[in-house]
Amino acid sequence: DVDYVPVAWEAVRLYSDPLPYPRHLLGRVDSAGGVVLATPDQYRLANGYPNCFWGWGFEDHDLLSRLSASGLPLDRWHW
DSSP, X not given: OTTOXXXXXXXXXXXXXXXXXXXXXXXXXXXXOSEEEOOHHHHHHTTOSOSSOOSSSSHHHHHHHHHHHTTOOOBOTTO
């Protein structure tokens, strides 16, 4: 989401650490919305975001389901 911007000092650590799993930086715990970091391989494995949603809503829930189905848990260690 473009309305979430991490502060500079925290962004260096969050964006530079290795990503064994997709990292959920900010958002709700019942979805993969807000800010999610993933490597290109992780994104492909989960089959990315769906194209069937228009406007706001539920694409983040669908991404969480895709990540779970592909065996990729969301890393929320910093919460």
